Amino acid sequence: MARDSVASVEVRRSRRRTATVSAYRDGDRTVVAIPARFSQAQEREWVAKMLARLDDKERRRRPSDDELVERARELSARYLDGRARPTSVRWAANQERRWGSCTLTDGSIRLSTRLQGMPEWVIDYVLLHELAHLLHAGHGPDFWRLLETYPRTDRARGFLEGVSFTSDSSDGTPDDIDSGSTPS
Template sequence: MAHDALTSVEVRRSRRRTATVSAYRDGERTIVAIPARFSRAQEREWVAKMLARLDDKERRRRPSDEELVARARELSVRYLDGRARPSSVRWSSNQGRRWGSCTLVDGSIRISTRVQGMPAWVLDYVLLHELAHLLHAGHGPDFWKLLDGYPRTDRARGFLEGVSFFQDGGSMGDPAQDD
């Protein structure tokens, strides 16, 4: 969510805050908390800095299709010896239950837009999972062996299971459907 004229900024001054500045999004508003002692010039400077930081953080969490392709290539080289070579990698908004999917026939990978905004290590796991499917179609031992090198596989799977649990209203469903 890049900052623009439609996004309002609320500056909150705090006497308890002595040195730190923080910022977060609250819907269409951006809240910037600063020490009460800051001058108007310091306020303007820090608001601009914090808006730029938030925009950069959000951009990194919502990479473009081109950035997805580049990231998939990096992950393939790092964890799969470059053997998985997708023909395309793109965001997909029509994957209601899956985090990602791939088509072996043409080597294309689609990542659910539901992954956008999740931590980068979760996106990396989903990309790596789909890259591994280009080498092994099913979820057998050889498939999971490919993911052994990624240090956050278990953590990412747990994160995604938690998100699914929450989105399903507390129902676990079939974890095999959450590729």
């Protein structure tokens, strides 16, 4: 998802910054911080590099449906011995109370578009959670054993709980990965 970010780039030179370059998005503007000693050529080079890095990072946080299918295959192979084989994986805009869901009868997986822009490891966790449901329908011990193999399970769950807590929930109940319950 490349932006036309060249027109909205602000370069900040700093005498305190000696060797590092950083960049971030601030609304429609991209801010690139560079050492004050950089030449104009170095500035152009680093602005181009940092814009490419930000675009790549944003693309990874908003994968296409085809990229989700490929990522599901990779996660299944790595963490589930390739046993979970979804028939489809896609983004779904109508999941306002769930992060993800799957239909066991047809093997389809849907991830909430609210996940777009979240860290890749969080999206991977939700996708892996749904893949695990293709092998175990409920949230019993066998299901959670499958997710223990993913090293960021606890961190991702905490991240999603934090997002749910800060979101404007009208009834005060937390968002779910799917319709099942989570362990106590």
